[in-house]
Amino acid sequence: MDTVSTEKANSPLEREISRRRTFAIIAHPDAGKTTLTEKLLLYGGAIQLAGHVRARKDRRKTRSDWMTMEQDRGISITTAALQFEYGGFRLNLLDTPGHEDFSEDTYRTLMAADCAIMLLDGSKGVEPQTIKLFRVCRERGIPIITFMNKMDLPAKDPFGLLDEVEKTLGIAAVPLFWPLGSGKDFHGVYDLVEQQVHRYERVTGGAKQVPVTVTGLEDPALDELMDEHTAKVFREGAELVQTLLPTFTIEDFLAGKITPVFFGSAVTNFGVQLFLDRFLTLAPAPPATHLTDGTELDPAQKAFTAFVFKLQANMNRNHRDRVAFLRITSGKFERGMSVFVPRLDKQVHLANPVAFFGQERATIDDAYPGDIIGLINPGLYRVGDILCSGKPPAFPPLPRFAPEMFAGLIPTDTNKMKQFRKGIQELAEEGVVQIFQGLDGTTVIGAAGTLQFEVFRFRMEDEYGAPCRLESMPFECSRWIRSQDSAKFSSYDKIVKDEMGRMVVLFKSEYRMRNFAQTNPEIPIYDHPPQED
């Protein structure tokens, strides 16, 4: 495999930056994200498993799944960063939940990634959640690498899959691997760049790579590897791909114009390590950050900068604390250093930085751009906070997403009001739900999906001992407005205030909202908090 290129790295800091890869896997639920994550960790030696022999129940406890409710339900609700070493690289895998209800938290996590692996189920192609996540990556301009998974099951035609990516997502799809058959006739992959056949055999607990020497598509040795029909279809496909499709260039990839496509099967391990090796040559090292003042923040500058992209309460029941996750953007982090937090106008001593691996935590002494570290946070930090040792950089603000479901929140045990207030504040800061105050004094929570409500109610009771009731409200969308415009909305819509006191109007339907915007063009409505407020 390729090792890290340190050609341009002169200082120890530059060397550390050049070997870091910080990425997320985006996928629709069930496409195989947990399975692929597990396999990547396995290659990194981060977990020891005898292939895919564990029962489903056990597998659900993949290290990033640590909340009781997640384990009970077998879905990944919370996100964590998994860090591991492979081939001289340091990988930071941001674990984004695939469930569509967890969009805000997932979106925020993508703000910390430098590139994304878009994992598709080869029998399903591009699915709704993939589209949403893809758009966020695209808006951020991060490069996207596609892995067509489950090729060991009857899959769609590979050309059809490429076409679907191009048409649905609007990005040119350029294969770097081509599948050797599919379904029960899936034998491996052909590396279109190196012109090499990689053949696998299924063995208990995964796959074994079979050494083959095939000099090119014409080599008769290919016919020995598979039946006549599979060989014919494969040759025709691979030839067509080489003549018809655009060539891959790293510049177009890094500019987000094309996505390189790999084929494989995470569960049987066909092509996964090969993919990982190639991924590491493609994925960018932590880049410069574009600042809102038009300048760039060089990751190799001496001054330390980082931003908080996620807060998580009660990660570990034994600790019952809150953790702020930071993404380092420049400079070296050292335990015990003091940094400035511009929002608080305060110097903070970072005594207890930790790295997480699911529920396990380890104190870290140093970290570099691209790394994710957790700070035990006694309510100090907010999502979007900047920590810096030099002049505060003008980072672009982290996006907010307008919720689409709303419910009135009622405490059911009035003796627990202190816990109730603490719970709603902490869970709102984490982004589990958004909290609004009605002008009539009611508390309203907003989310992107019903499951978020359930998680909120469950955690309020389970973690804060503050039981509550949710009364669903007949609103379907929300928009921020300027406070001076609040009188211009009818009683048909509800006006609430967000946690910063900014006005938000809740509309009964999308139609009503669009209609309002059309008939009142002089009253602006915003899908993110307006700057002037």
Ligand code: G4P
């Ligand atoms: P997710 O995190 O994206 O939701 O997907 P997950 O990895 O949990 O995978 C969903 C299902 O797809 C699992 O099956 C998993 O074994 C299967 N899967 C993942 N990758 C592949 C692949 O390359 N080929 C095939 N054939 N299946 C794959 P399950 O039946 O839900 O669980 P289990 O009983 O297999 O553990």
